[in-house]
Amino acid sequence: MAEDVENKDQVDSTEGTENLKVLENIDVMLTVEVGRTEITIRDLLRLNEGSVVELDRLAGDPLDIMVNNTKIAKGEVVMVGERFGVRFGEIVDPEKRMESI
Template sequence: MADQDDEIALPDLANAEPLSAESHTFGMDDPERVRTAQELEAVFEVPVNVSAVLGKTHMEVSSLLKLGRGTIVELDRKVGEAIDIYVNDRLVARGEVVVVDDRLGVTMTEIVKGEVG
């Protein structure tokens, strides 16, 4: 897991050089090439489902129906353990719960690379 002081270097897409007309493959032949904001503009408005999973548990329907206000449901995580952050049901990061004003939020502490489930 990454330390809180670790920073993830992201390319400055807004100041990158625009795509030239002859590079119609969008650099697919060069996986190391940085994409520009103009190249990614088509996906900026695509909605995605983001979920922050605090933990999981399994229970029978009969137990589920007995739950009421104030019932404590034990999850498979310990206090202070990282939570999973999913985008469109795919694990992409781990993070910590934070409080911003009077709302809960999530800060990412680790980017998950590759297929993890």
């Protein structure tokens, strides 16, 4: 009986690994969110070059790293040559990440 349970666990693990391999090559959109705010349509229509909109984050706060609009981590902006990059900090548990993607 215990052997049957062990074999079932091995089969489930193998199926999970095979399913993950299928998913590994799917492209997802990774974005970094600086902050958010709500504005009225009136204020939106009044925006022009040079306008400044205050966001809900303080300068220096960690940024949200999102995959397909789901937060997976927090991080900070870094320079990679002449481009922006992001250094990952606190990361959401891998199982929770997979559930939410």
